[in-house]
Structure formats: structure tokens, C-alpha cells
Amino acid sequence: MTAPTASPPTPSEPPAAASPSRRPPLVDLVRRSDWRAYVIYIAFVLVFLFFSVLLHGSGFLSGNNLLNIFRQTATISVMAVAMTFVIAAAEIDLSVGAVAGLASVVTAMSIKDSGPVAGVLAGLALGLAVGVLNGGLVTLLGIPSFLVTLGMLGIASGVAMWITSSAPQPILNDAFNNIFGSGTVAGLPVLLVWTVVFVAVGAVVLTKTGFGRRVLATGGNRVAAEFTGINTRRVKFTVLVVSSVVASVAGMLYAGRLQSGRFQWGAGDELSVIAAVILGGTSLFGGSGAVIGSLFGSLLMGLINNGLILAGLDVSQQQVVRGVIIILAVAVARRR
Amino acid sequence: MTGVAEDTGYAVRMRGVHKAFNGVPVLHGVDFELRRGEVHALLGENGAGKSTLMKILQGVYSLDSGEIVVDGQAVRLTSTHDARAAGIGMVFQEFSLVPTLSVAKNIFLGREPRHRGGLLDDGESVRRARQLFAHMGAELDPRAAVGSLSTAYWQLTEIAKALAQDARVLIMDEPTASLAKHEVEALFALVGRLKAAGISIIYISHRMEEVYRVADRVTVLRDGRRVIAAPLSEVSPAQLIEHIIGRQMEHALVWHERAVDRSGTPILELRHVSAGPRVRDVSLTVHRGEILGLAGLMGSGRTELARCLFGIDRVRSGQVLVNGRQVQLTSPRAAIAAGLALIPEDRRAQGLVLDHSVRDNLLLPLLPGLRRGPLLDDRRGGRTARSLIEQLRIRVANPSRPVRLLSGGNQQKVVIAKWLATDPTVLVMDEPTVGVDVGTKSEIVSTIRELADQGRAIIVISSELPELLAVSDRIVVLRAGAVDRELDRRDIPDEEHLQMAIQGV
Structure with missing residues (x-):
């Protein structure tokens, strides 16, 4: 077949734009548009350089401060990995922050009663239960995930306040606090290790396994995925379950770092997590996802917080600046 | 297996x-x-x-x-x-x-x-x-x-x-x-x-x-x-x-010869119009009270021509004249202002807000005119809606029922009524009877005739030849985005003849 050598007209592209290039016509097109996928890295480098210059005397570049950024963003980064799958499958999970908070108190209370192993298992079981509920309501009853998880946000944070009477639950078990918070592995903070493990596993699963491909297909065109023989309901169910389980792990990371379970841990995190994922280049409409991008989205927000604190801005100003940067980054990365 | x-x-x-x-x-x-x-x-x-x-x-x-x-x-x-x-x-x-x-x-x-x-x-x-x-x-x-x-x-x-x-x-x-x-x-x-x-x-x-x-x-x-x-x-x-x-013409659709006066200035005139990716150098006229049928195969540029008349696709070259005055169709709003209305092909997606009531759908294009001070005049709106429902014989018990509960034919009438409310001088209908049963089809055909009798110029685009033959006074056949031939309805003896013209045999 004498296939067209010039790119054929598409609705958005007038025929005049075709060029008789020897290269496959689309290579050019992809090259031209793909830089947008790297906006997060460009933004990360720019912000990093900006603070390096601005704050060179304030210890911004010290190893300890940089590791601190990892420590502070670990919970967001870990949840963002799972949220990448949820959003790539064209769903949303607004309950992650509240589930993390609930998991932190459930874990803390179980540790006090029955020891650290039981505590971890209780936290994971809670995440699993919430995830099955979320996933079941979305896939079996067909309720939009936005509504199901919005309701679950209220339920989970309400339960966390209720069972603790809003009181912090201290964790006195050093092993737990080390593994999930303040410990180190080969000189690296354990929270950094957790982040790296989750990101590595998430990145491989999304790009290199059949499950990851099914997630992307489900989010990209559900009908096509169904016609290809993919059980899209199972895909959606699975990503929602995984998201809740991972949120419960994040809750334990909060508990370990802060040596207590408390209903406020994770409150409002869902917005930071979603912002990290979208900043990282995952399409809010589903069908594409970038786990490493999500990590950098999370790190970028941590970087901004950290830099602004060192620069002496207070919390209210930090929020404004962070909001502006998020909107700017997404506006620049937006595809026409 | x-x-x-x-x-x-x-x-x-x-x-x-x-x-x-x-x-x-x-x-x-x-x-x-x-x-x-x-x-x-x-x-x-x-x-x-x-x-x-x-x-x-x-x-x-x-x-x-x-x-x-x-x-x-x-x-x-x-x-x-x-x-x-x-x-x-x-x-x-x-x-x-x-x-x-x-x-x-x-x-x-x-x-x-x-x-x-x-x-x-x-x-x-x-x-x-x-x-x-x-x-x-x-x-x-x-x-x-x-x-x-x-x-x-x-x-x-x-x-x-x-x-x-x-x-x-x-x-x-x-x-x-x-x-x-x-x-x-x-x-x-x-x-x-x-x-x-x-x-x-x-x-x-x-x-x-x-x-x-x-x-x-x-x-x-x-x-x-x-x-x-x-x-x-x-x-x-x-x-x-x-x-x-098939030989049997069992269709309920019968052509009536209508007297059309083509002596005055045409209501709509296209001079060498090219637009979008498909429409190439189209010239045609529609007179007062005339129904012009647009025939052609899928992809021949019929729908694209309608889109350009409604300001969705930009006119690249050529002129569009309404009542002898040149108009710039840069947006649907400009097209409405020039007196054009498009009844789109996919009524469910493009023509109706399905969950809204019949009344609200009918009044949508009229909202600016129905204001009293900053608020909407509900009573006048209700009267207007009822008169439109009567005029087009839309079968609905209560105008506040959602449109999605109506049959396909009645939904289509709501779309037509909605645009009549703006009193257009040129009405373009893209596949007006798709998915409509035969009885409603002939009702829509007679509605189209009535609208033309009121002095409007009407363009009907259709893939269903019996319907096109029943309703048109003239038929323009498009082929690859250009006018292939123009036929007076009196010169078309039967559907076969038109089919041959469309196929270019």
C-alpha cells in the first residue's frame, strides 16, 4: 500500500501542515508535543535552582534539609503512587487522607492492645475493608467514585474521631516507630526507602505488566477495553482497593513518624495527592499515567513548602504560592 | 464454540x-x-x-x-x-x-x-x-x-x-x-x-x-x-x-408539487463557498417558500455544508448572502442573528438537554427575550411553550416532563419547535427523520411543508431518499464536497433515478 508519506489531515490540523518528510510523519508531531509530559521535571529543576540561589545561606542545600523534604513528603508520595492508577483508570479516590488518619489510630490502638504485628495487620485490614467497600459501590452499584469516596472521607474521619474521642493515641513501640518513621536503612531515612519501594513497584506495574496496561486501556476508552476482552469493572475495583490499602500504609507512616495515631493525620491530603498526580503528567480524564511524575509532583510541593518556610513565609502565604504554582504548571502542561 | x-x-x-x-x-x-x-x-x-x-x-x-x-x-x-x-x-x-x-x-x-x-x-x-x-x-x-x-x-x-x-x-x-x-x-x-x-x-x-x-x-x-x-x-x-x-413504493411519503416563486431575490444564496476540510466551491440558492433537498453519499460534504451555514466551520472563501445582503457566519450566534437555524443530525447529543423539561428546552434559545427585569418571566414562558407545543402537535401530557421520556419523533419536534421560536428565515435540517417511525415521518414532512408555506427557505439533508423525494422542490446532489448536479423535483421520476444521480452512474 502506498501509504501517505505526509501526515493526513485531521480535524485539528489543516492539510497544508503536511510536509513531505522522509521520517515517519508522526515522529515530528510526537517530538513537538511531548515536552509537555516533562513539565514536572522542568518545573522541579527551576524551583530547585530558584531556592538554591535565593536561600543559599539558609541551609536549603544541606543534605539533611533535602532528606527532610523526602521525609515530609513520604506519605503524599506513597498515596500518589496508588492514586496514579486510580486517576489513570478514570476514577478518583477522595477518601485517602481520611483513611490514612483512621488507619493511624486503628494501628496505634491495636499496638497498645496486642503488639506491633497485630497493629500493622489491623491497619492493613482496615484499608482493605474500606477499599472493598469503595470498589464495590463504584463497580457493582455504579455510583460515581467521586461520590462514594467523598462519602467515605466523612465516614472514615468521623469514625477516627469517634473511637478515639478525638484524643491522640501514643505509640510507645520503638520497633514500629523505627520501621515506619524515624529509623534508617544503610544510613538512609526509612521513609525515603518506603517512598522508593512504592514508586519503583508502581512504575514497573503501570508500564510493564498486563495489569498496568489494562488500567490505562480502561481509563483511555472503556468501551474499547471491554471489546478487547478486558474486565474493566475488575480493573476499577482493584485500583480502588489498592488505593485504600496504600492509604492505610501511609497512615502507618504518619503514625511511625509522629509516634502516635491521630484522626487529623492525613486530613486534607487527598487534594495534595491529586495535585501531585496531575502535576506529574497523569491525565485527569484517564488513559495515561506517570508514577515517577507523581513522585516529582509530590516532591515539588514538598520543595516549595520547605523553601517557603526557610524564606520566612507563614502557612497562609505558603498555601497561596503553592496554589499559584500548581495552576501554572498544569496550565503549561495542558494539551490543546 | x-x-x-x-x-x-x-x-x-x-x-x-x-x-x-x-x-x-x-x-x-x-x-x-x-x-x-x-x-x-x-x-x-x-x-x-x-x-x-x-x-x-x-x-x-x-x-x-x-x-x-x-x-x-x-x-x-x-x-x-x-x-x-x-x-x-x-x-x-x-x-x-x-x-x-x-x-x-x-x-x-x-x-x-x-x-x-x-x-x-x-x-x-x-x-x-x-x-x-x-x-x-x-x-x-x-x-x-x-x-x-x-x-x-x-x-x-x-x-x-x-x-x-x-x-x-x-x-x-x-x-x-x-x-x-x-x-x-x-x-x-x-x-x-x-x-x-x-x-x-x-x-x-x-x-x-x-x-x-x-x-x-x-x-x-x-x-x-x-x-x-x-x-x-x-x-x-x-x-x-x-x-x-424494491419495486413497491409502500412509503407513506408522497410528493406534492408546490408552487414556488423563484423570481425575487433568493432568501439564501451561496456563491463559490469553500469551508472546512470538505466543502469546495458550492454555489446554490434557496427562495422564499422553497424546500431544497441536499443529497449525497456519506462523506460527500452535506453535514459539513450545514455546519458552515451555522457558523461552526469557518467559510474559507466565497460569499453567503441572506436576502441579498452578505453575512459573515463566524459563530452560531452570528448565524442566528443572520436568520439561520440548524437542526442538527444528532438530536440527542446536539439538539436537546435530555434531562430538562420540554418547556425548558423549547425556551432555551429565547431566554434573553423572556426577561422581566433581571428575572425570567415564567408565565410568558409557559404561554410561549404551550403555543409551540400546539403548533407542532408535540404529544406530551405536561410541558414540565423531561424530554428524554418522549418518543424519537416527538423529541425531533421539540428540536424543530425550539428553533422556530427564534423565527428563522432559513432553516437547515440535517437528517430530520433519523430514528423516527413512519407515521411521525410523514408528520414531520408535512410540518416542513407548513414551515415553507409560511415563507421560510428550508434546506433538508437526508440519506433517506423517499423522504427527500417527498419533501423537496429541488434537489442538489453533492459529491466530494462540490455540487455535482442540481435537479428539479419534477424531472426526477423515481427513487432509482435519484439513486443513480447520487452514485454518479
Whole structure:
């Protein structure tokens, strides 16, 4: 077949734009548009350089401060990995922050009663239960995930306040606090290790396994995925379950770092997590996802917080600046 | 899949296929045979049962009775998965690809090649996709995201996807409808190669000349029955058209000759208008009280012409005159201001807010005029809505019922009424009777006549020739975006004649 050598007209592209290039016509097109996928890295480098210059005397570049950024963003980064799958499958999970908070108190209370192993298992079981509920309501009853998880946000944070009477639950078990918070592995903070493990596993699963491909297909065109023989309901169910389980792990990371379970841990995190994922280049409409991008989205927000604190801005100003940067980054990365 | 082997030269044999929807029979015992390695054209008017028959073969619908034999094996196709397993590939128009994934990933979706450890081997997918395209003689980068490609490449990807699944039967439904000319040639070359490789192809098209170029044999369906199956060398285009249409004109649609005064300034005049990707150098006039029919094959530029008249596609060159004054149709608002109204093809998606009430839909274009101070005048709105409902005889008990509860015909009347409310001088209707039963069809036809009698100029676009013949005073035939010929209705003796004109035979 004498296939067209010039790119054929598409609705958005007038025929005049075709060029008789020897290269496959689309290579050019992809090259031209793909830089947008790297906006997060460009933004990360720019912000990093900006603070390096601005704050060179304030210890911004010290190893300890940089590791601190990892420590502070670990919970967001870990949840963002799972949220990448949820959003790539064209769903949303607004309950992650509240589930993390609930998991932190459930874990803390179980540790006090029955020891650290039981505590971890209780936290994971809670995440699993919430995830099955979320996933079941979305896939079996067909309720939009936005509504199901919005309701679950209220339920989970309400339960966390209720069972603790809003009181912090201290964790006195050093092993737990080390593994999930303040410990180190080969000189690296354990929270950094957790982040790296989750990101590595998430990145491989999304790009290199059949499950990851099914997630992307489900989010990209559900009908096509169904016609290809993919059980899209199972895909959606699975990503929602995984998201809740991972949120419960994040809750334990909060508990370990802060040596207590408390209903406020994770409150409002869902917005930071979603912002990290979208900043990282995952399409809010589903069908594409970038786990490493999500990590950098999370790190970028941590970087901004950290830099602004060192620069002496207070919390209210930090929020404004962070909001502006998020909107700017997404506006620049937006595809026409 | 179950069954006993049976020697035949047939890739697919369907026998005595019956299918009814909600008790309404659509297929009355249809037989269909596809020989190995042939291109078989499947023809028939809209609603003749072609797509139902093909959906049964694809496992989308199950048959009520009858049998399907694929490669000598009797099969039961209860899902698309069964059909694929039986070697039947489908080239859907649009919805079987994931736009965000690359060509290679789409081709192997669900059956990805893997490394020994179980991880996906995308490099291998790309290599195999390259081989497939080389085999097909097509040039396409397997790493490009499908969403960034044009229709021609989507089709290639779909064909490659089917071939990668070892499909031995391909169903192509109007494959050339959205292709440019050189792409059509490329597609025909590909069809030839596939045939040579022993693949059997069912080719659905309304274009006679294409059918004669690519197909070996033909089956014509009419009203859910097979009326002929023969080698194309044994039937002439005129005979085929006769089979497609049938002799009996049992339609309730009758043409009435209407007196149209064409002496004054035309209400709408197009002078050498080119617009969008398809419309090329179109000149036409519509006079006061006249109904102009626009005929042409799918992709001939009919809908695109309507879009440009409504300011959706920009006019590139040429002039549009309303009542002798030139107008700039830069947006739908500008078009409305110039006195034009478009009743779009897809009423559910483009014409109505389905969950809103009949009343709210009717009043939508009128809102600015219904204000009293900053608020809406509810009582005046209610009166206006009731008078429109009466005028068009819309059957609805209560104007505050949601539009989605109305029948297709009544929904269409709401769309028409909605635009009448703006009192347009030119009304463009794109497929006004799609999905409407025969009774409502003739009501819509008489509504169109009444609207013309009130002094409006009306353009009706339709693929249904009986309707077009019933309603039009003149018919303009479009072909490849340009006016091919202009016919006075009095000079068209019958549907066959018009069909020939459209086919350019």
C-alpha cells in the first residue's frame, strides 16, 4: 500500500501542515508535543535552582534539609503512587487522607492492645475493608467514585474521631516507630526507602505488566477495553482497593513518624495527592499515567513548602504560592 | 464454540437467521455466505438489517434462531470474545481503540508479548507491529499514540489488530466514509493484499462504484430479507439499485408539487463557498417558500455544508448572502442573528438537554427575550411553550416532563419547535427523520411543508431518499464536497433515478 508519506489531515490540523518528510510523519508531531509530559521535571529543576540561589545561606542545600523534604513528603508520595492508577483508570479516590488518619489510630490502638504485628495487620485490614467497600459501590452499584469516596472521607474521619474521642493515641513501640518513621536503612531515612519501594513497584506495574496496561486501556476508552476482552469493572475495583490499602500504609507512616495515631493525620491530603498526580503528567480524564511524575509532583510541593518556610513565609502565604504554582504548571502542561 | 466439521469452501455461512427487538422482527430468516478469500459486498438501505446481521456475526447480538457456520464449524457466538476466537475480526469505525495508548500497544492489548519473567515486552510489540505493517504494505510508526493519528491510520491499526489475532474474516463497515482520496486508493490496495493472503472480507458500503471495484460477490438485504446474492459480474448497477430499493413504493411519503416563486431575490444564496476540510466551491440558492433537498453519499460534504451555514466551520472563501445582503457566519450566534437555524443530525447529543423539561428546552434559545427585569418571566414562558407545543402537535401530557421520556419523533419536534421560536428565515435540517417511525415521518414532512408555506427557505439533508423525494422542490446532489448536479423535483421520476444521480452512474 502506498501509504501517505505526509501526515493526513485531521480535524485539528489543516492539510497544508503536511510536509513531505522522509521520517515517519508522526515522529515530528510526537517530538513537538511531548515536552509537555516533562513539565514536572522542568518545573522541579527551576524551583530547585530558584531556592538554591535565593536561600543559599539558609541551609536549603544541606543534605539533611533535602532528606527532610523526602521525609515530609513520604506519605503524599506513597498515596500518589496508588492514586496514579486510580486517576489513570478514570476514577478518583477522595477518601485517602481520611483513611490514612483512621488507619493511624486503628494501628496505634491495636499496638497498645496486642503488639506491633497485630497493629500493622489491623491497619492493613482496615484499608482493605474500606477499599472493598469503595470498589464495590463504584463497580457493582455504579455510583460515581467521586461520590462514594467523598462519602467515605466523612465516614472514615468521623469514625477516627469517634473511637478515639478525638484524643491522640501514643505509640510507645520503638520497633514500629523505627520501621515506619524515624529509623534508617544503610544510613538512609526509612521513609525515603518506603517512598522508593512504592514508586519503583508502581512504575514497573503501570508500564510493564498486563495489569498496568489494562488500567490505562480502561481509563483511555472503556468501551474499547471491554471489546478487547478486558474486565474493566475488575480493573476499577482493584485500583480502588489498592488505593485504600496504600492509604492505610501511609497512615502507618504518619503514625511511625509522629509516634502516635491521630484522626487529623492525613486530613486534607487527598487534594495534595491529586495535585501531585496531575502535576506529574497523569491525565485527569484517564488513559495515561506517570508514577515517577507523581513522585516529582509530590516532591515539588514538598520543595516549595520547605523553601517557603526557610524564606520566612507563614502557612497562609505558603498555601497561596503553592496554589499559584500548581495552576501554572498544569496550565503549561495542558494539551490543546 | 461447539460443532462438527463439515467441508465447505465457505469462510462463513449463516442460515435462516431470525432476529427481533422487543417483538419487532428485524431479520426474517436471512441466509448469508462468505467464500474463502473473497471480498463480499453487503448492501441495503438504512434499516434493511445489514448492521444487525453483522452484529450477530460479531457476537454483539445473539440470534433468535438460525445457524452460523465458520470454517465448517457450527459456532455459537454469544460474545465478541467468541467471535474473535472463531477468527472474525471487526474494523469498527471508531470505538475499539484506546487513544492514549500507542499503535503497538493497541494492537496487542490484552495479548501483549512478554519477557520470560512475565513483564511486558513492548520492544517486541513494536517489532511485531512493524512486521504486520510491512506485511500490509503500510507505513506507520507503531510507537505513535493513536489519539494523535487521523482516521486512515486508526483503520490501519484496527486492521492490524484484527490480523494480529489471526482473524480470517474481516468486516469493514463504510471503511472509506472518512478517508481522503489517496487514502481510499491505499485501502483498496490493502484489501487486495489481504484477499491474496486468503482473508475473507465483508464490505459494507453505499457506494456502487467502490463495490464494483473491490468486491467479488454481493448480497443485498431489504426489509430484513435477502433479495439477491450473486457475483457482481452478473448484475448491473441499475439492477442492484432496483434490488436495494424494491419495486413497491409502500412509503407513506408522497410528493406534492408546490408552487414556488423563484423570481425575487433568493432568501439564501451561496456563491463559490469553500469551508472546512470538505466543502469546495458550492454555489446554490434557496427562495422564499422553497424546500431544497441536499443529497449525497456519506462523506460527500452535506453535514459539513450545514455546519458552515451555522457558523461552526469557518467559510474559507466565497460569499453567503441572506436576502441579498452578505453575512459573515463566524459563530452560531452570528448565524442566528443572520436568520439561520440548524437542526442538527444528532438530536440527542446536539439538539436537546435530555434531562430538562420540554418547556425548558423549547425556551432555551429565547431566554434573553423572556426577561422581566433581571428575572425570567415564567408565565410568558409557559404561554410561549404551550403555543409551540400546539403548533407542532408535540404529544406530551405536561410541558414540565423531561424530554428524554418522549418518543424519537416527538423529541425531533421539540428540536424543530425550539428553533422556530427564534423565527428563522432559513432553516437547515440535517437528517430530520433519523430514528423516527413512519407515521411521525410523514408528520414531520408535512410540518416542513407548513414551515415553507409560511415563507421560510428550508434546506433538508437526508440519506433517506423517499423522504427527500417527498419533501423537496429541488434537489442538489453533492459529491466530494462540490455540487455535482442540481435537479428539479419534477424531472426526477423515481427513487432509482435519484439513486443513480447520487452514485454518479
